[in-house]
Amino acid sequence: MNRKWIGTSWKMNKTKAQAQLFCDGLKSWLSDNQVNDIQCFVIPPFTYLDFVASQLESSDVKVGAQNMAWAENGAFTGEISAEMLTDCGATIVELGHSERREYFAETDERVNAKVKTALKHKLKPLICVGDTLEQKHSGCSVEAVLCQVKQSLVGLSLIEVSNVILAYEPVWAIGEHGQAASIKDVELVHCAIKAYLKSLDHGLVDDVPLLYGGSVNPSNARDLIDCEFVDGLFIGRSAWQVEGYTQIIRLCQ
Numbered sequence: 001m002n003r004k005w006i007g008t009s010w011k012m013n014k015t016k017a018q019a020q021l022f023c024d025g026l027k028s029w030l031s032d033n034q035v036n037d038i039q040c041f042v043i044p045p046f047t048y049l050d051f052v053a054s055q056l057e058s059s060d061v062k063v064g065a066q067n068m069a070w071a072e073n074g075a076f077t078g079e080i081s082a083e084m085l086t087d088c089g090a091t092i093v094e095l096g097h098s099e100r101r102e103y104f105a106e107t108d109e110r111v112n113a114k115v116k117t118a119l120k121h122k123l124k125p126l127i128c129v130g131d132t133l134e135q136k137h138s139g140c141s142v143e144a145v146l147c148q149v150k151q152s153l154v155g156l157s158l159i160e161v162s163n164v165i166l167a168y169e170p171v172w173a174i175g176e177h178g179q180a181a182s183i184k185d186v187e188l189v190h191c192a193i194k195a196y197l198k199s200l201d202h203g204l205v206d207d208v209p210l211l212y213g214g215s216v217n218p219s220n221a222r223d224l225i226d227c228e229f230v231d232g233l234f235i236g237r238s239a240w241q242v243e244g245y246t247q248i249i250r251l252c253q
């Protein structure tokens, strides 16, 4: 059985001291608890990437970044390159989160370019896709999400596709105003994404992890991870404190 992925993005939160507290707490918890069947990952803001990666170096926890530039380097003021991320110890890069699509005009085309650059630098792209409430209400969640998945993978070889992680994050389920998705909502979309991956090639891309994110909390984590097509959870608020994160890991074991 493949390991389940359970991770958290801190978004634009925490000071360095708070990052240290989280890492200390996680390392201490992991030294007392076996999590062989779970792949943990933490995605801090850029400014603590190097620090968090060195704090968690001795553990099996993967560290990722929340975004990166599509360009290799050059005159792109304020941007961060793939090479800079790997240099800081990141092995994952989150791309296409709905907050980046909404507030920073991230397009499918741009996400696709970033995915290609990430793979070139041996970074695992964690590609976020999700439907809006309007799309859900008009019954086109599957269509909208599959469109994002396809666009993000344009021009990739099957080997490259086999190296990505996908996360279904309904826009309407994310954040403090989000409503948790029902198991039925999650199954509908996950089943469609898995079927699409299978249609690309039997075997090679079957193992692409498909995570769920959006208002995951201790009350729904177990039911979500038990869904047939859910390979992991991508958590925001409920895992920002290390106690919340480890509680969800424990519940999912």
Ligand SMILES: O=C[C@H](O)COP(=O)(O)O
Pocket: 008, 009, 169, 173, 174, 175, 176, 178, 213, 214, 215, 216, 234, 235, 236, 237, 238
């Ligand atoms: O990156 C995580 C997702 O956006 C989910 O955030 P949330 O768990 O706070 O709803």
